[in-house]
Amino acid sequence: xxxxxxxxxxxxxxxxxxxxxxxxxxxxxxxxxxxxxxxxxxxxxxxxxxxxxxxxxxxxxxxxxxxxxxxxxxxxxxxxxxxxxxxxxxxxxxxxxxxxxxxxxxxxxxxxxxxxxxxxxxxxxxxxxxxxxxxxxxxxxxxxxxxxxxxxxxxxxxxxxxxxxxxxxxxxxxxxxxxxxxxxxxxxxxxxxxxxxxxxxxxxxxxxxxxxxxxxxxxxxxxxxxxxxxxxxxxxxxxxxxxxxxxxxxxxxxxxxxxxxxxxxxxxxxxxxxxxxxxxxxxxxxxxxxxxxxxxxxxxxxxxxxxxxxxxxxxxxxxxxxxxxxxxxxxxxxxxxxxxxxxxxxxxxxxxxxxxxxxxxxxxxxxxxxxxxxxxxxxxxxxxxxxxxxxxxxxxxxxxxxxxxxxxxxxxxxxxxxxxxxxxxxxxxxxxxxxxxxxxxxxxxxxxxxxxxxxxxx
Numbered sequence: 001x002x003x004x005x006x007x008x009x010x011x012x013x014x015x016x017x018x019x020x021x022x023x024x025x026x027x028x029x030x031x032x033x034x035x036x037x038x039x040x041x042x043x044x045x046x047x048x049x050x051x052x053x054x055x056x057x058x059x060x061x062x063x064x065x066x067x068x069x070x071x072x073x074x075x076x077x078x079x080x081x082x083x084x085x086x087x088x089x090x091x092x093x094x095x096x097x098x099x100x101x102x103x104x105x106x107x108x109x110x111x112x113x114x115x116x117x118x119x120x121x122x123x124x125x126x127x128x129x130x131x132x133x134x135x136x137x138x139x140x141x142x143x144x145x146x147x148x149x150x151x152x153x154x155x156x157x158x159x160x161x162x163x164x165x166x167x168x169x170x171x172x173x174x175x176x177x178x179x180x181x182x183x184x185x186x187x188x189x190x191x192x193x194x195x196x197x198x199x200x201x202x203x204x205x206x207x208x209x210x211x212x213x214x215x216x217x218x219x220x221x222x223x224x225x226x227x228x229x230x231x232x233x234x235x236x237x238x239x240x241x242x243x244x245x246x247x248x249x250x251x252x253x254x255x256x257x258x259x260x261x262x263x264x265x266x267x268x269x270x271x272x273x274x275x276x277x278x279x280x281x282x283x284x285x286x287x288x289x290x291x292x293x294x295x296x297x298x299x300x301x302x303x304x305x306x307x308x309x310x311x312x313x314x315x316x317x318x319x320x321x322x323x324x325x326x327x328x329x330x331x332x333x334x335x336x337x338x339x340x341x342x343x344x345x346x347x348x349x350x351x352x353x354x355x356x357x358x359x360x361x362x363x364x365x366x367x368x369x370x371x372x373x374x375x376x377x378x379x380x381x382x383x384x385x386x387x388x389x390x391x392x393x394x395x396x397x398x399x400x401x402x403x404x405x406x407x408x409x410x411x412x413x414x415x416x417x418x419x420x421x422x423x424x425x426x427x428x429x430x431x432x433x434x435x436x437x438x439x440x441x442x443x444x445x446x447x448x449x450x451x452x453x454x455x456x457x458x
Contacts, residue, residue, distance in 0.1 A: 015115040015456060016044040016108065018135075020097075022089070022120040022142075023053035023070075024082055025254050025280035026360055030142045030216045031120065032252040033243035035063060040246070041452045044112065048100060050093065052077050052085070053254055066104065068096040082281050083191050086199070090125045098129050105133055115458045116211065121148075122199075124206040136211040136458045143359040144217050145225035145239065146387055147380035150177055150186055151200050152232050157185060164193050179390045183399075184382040208233050212454060216241035216363065219443040220433045221392070238451040240444045242363050242434055244342055255280070258336040261304055262343060268302050271351035274411060275344055275370070277306035278356040282377040285313050286320045288402050292354075293325050295407025296333065301351075301415055303333045304344065345370050352414050354398075357384040369431035371395055371414055371423045375402070394427040 017038060021031035032055070035045045045063045049055060050070035057065040071092030072080065080088070101117075108114045116136040119126040130137040141148055150157075153176060157163045162174055162182055170183040188196055207213055217239045219226055230237055265273060274296065278284065284292070289312045296303045312320045318335065341361070344350060345368040353365045354373040362384045365372050372395030374385035388395040396410050396419075414420040437444040 016046055016112050017115055017455065018046050018048055018101075018104065018117045020048040020117065020119040020123060020126060022086070022122050023050045024085070025053075026358055027120050027122070027142045028053065028055065028252050028254070029360060030243050031118075031140060032060070033216075033246070034118070034140060034214065035060075037240070037243060037246050037448065038452070038455075039063070041448070043115070043452075043455070046104065046114075048097070050089065052080075055252060059252075066100055068093065068100045070096070081190065083188055086122055087195075089123065090202075093123075094125050094129065097126065098132070101129060101133055101135070105135070115455050118214070121203050121207055121213075124202045127206040127210055131209075138212045138214060138455070139207045139210045140214045140216075141207070142216060143380045144362075144384060144387075145215055145222040145229055145237075147186060147359070147383040148215075149225045149228050149232070150180065150184075150380075150383055152204050152229065153177065154197055154200050154204075158197070163197075180383060180386055184386045186379045186383060188378050208235065210235065211458075212236040212238060212451075214451065215239040216243045216359070218242065218434060218437040219447070220437060221366070221430070222387075236450075236454060238447045238454070240448040240451060242367050242438075242444075244360075244364065245367055245434070245438055253338070253340075255308065255338040257338050257340045259340055259343075261334055261336050261339050262347065264334045265304065265344070265347045265349040268349035270348050272302055272415075273347075273349045274299070274301050274303040274352050274354055274373075274415075275339075275350050276303055276354040277339065277341065277361065278311060278375070278377070279358045279361060280308070282311075282356045282358075282381075283313055284311055286315065289315075289320050290322050291402045291404045292407060293322060294404035295402075295411065296354075297325060297328050298404060298408040299411040299415075300332075301411060303329075304339065304350075305333060305335045306337070306339050306341075307335050308337055342368075352411070354411075357381040357388065359384055362388060363434075366392075366394070366427070366430050367434045369424075369428045371420070371427050373398055373410055373414060375399075392426070392430060394423055394430055396423070 019031055019035050021028045039045050047063050048066050052070045052072055054067055116138050117130045118138045118140055121139045121141040127137050165182055172182045174180040212235055218241050219239050309317050342364050345364050350370055352373055353370045355361045357374050357376045372388050374388055374395050375398045376382040376385040389397045396414055398410055436442050
């Protein structure tokens, strides 16, 4: 048995993997974490990246980096939004990626063969290019299994009349996707339905045509969705998360983290602080920002609030803060431009997370046992929030419009009332499951072993 393990490890040491992340913060992080995980299993790693949001290779001396053109001018890159970026990359990167793959495969040798490509699910064009070189493509989906089920069923949702969404039906249940309501179906307001459906269907079709699918999730969290996706996609699926718990924190942040917030947290009472962050892409209008500000102030709980530049439409940074707000909170709140989120959530002073429910944030909150106040914005976030509040029951929803009284009341319910205590207890149980799945014999540990063997078989 030991000889077999040694032989398998030796094969991995002779295998190189090409990893191609979508160049957005919430997608780069899990891809680089996956690279670290697979490198620790004995594989050599080459990261293919675009010029847009390129990582500094000096931070990762154990990886090789290959940068390709994304066809974006400096002026385009400075003002492009995430959705336009995705659409442009899927057309403009085809030729540069083809050229890069040809070069990398020509340079590979028997001593350093390339086993496969692992690319972000949204970079759907990579499947056809990889196929043209007879290179297996494995997909990383950076969201959860449950939201991917919703994406996979878009044709059915159209057939059943749920799409296009009608305002009169927002609160209706989606019978084919319990516990979702119509308003939870993943949408992007800035993209018309026809373009969104085309993007989603291409993502799902090119995933089905690939060799396998990796998720940053774990079986105990999303077991029903795993079973359903295995039936829908008919390819091997590997839930090996939570990625960020495999190793001590290694940051692939595109923004400078303000670590002074950790010193501030040290001075706060255990489980007392509301941590507030809406991730790297979500936006608020000024009215929402003001209502959140007063809701936090009126709750009388200390808070750490990440307000990144550009979060508020039409505002550079804190210009939209209401007059008198800082005097009212009087040191009870701290506002920073960006925070080391996993470290913040792991801090014993943090008692709740007011979040947009991006998948990385949702998973990080679960792993640290921090209950959530859910304020989803777009795409998979409403799905994640619905699972947090209705399935795992480890958070409370802020939905159907935001006002300061609702925010104050919901914060107090979570932090001061019996319902909040019960939520905290359930969250601690879920945290335990997230930890156990990575142990020897745990579901994610076994899935990672299967993935390593699967890749080695190419």
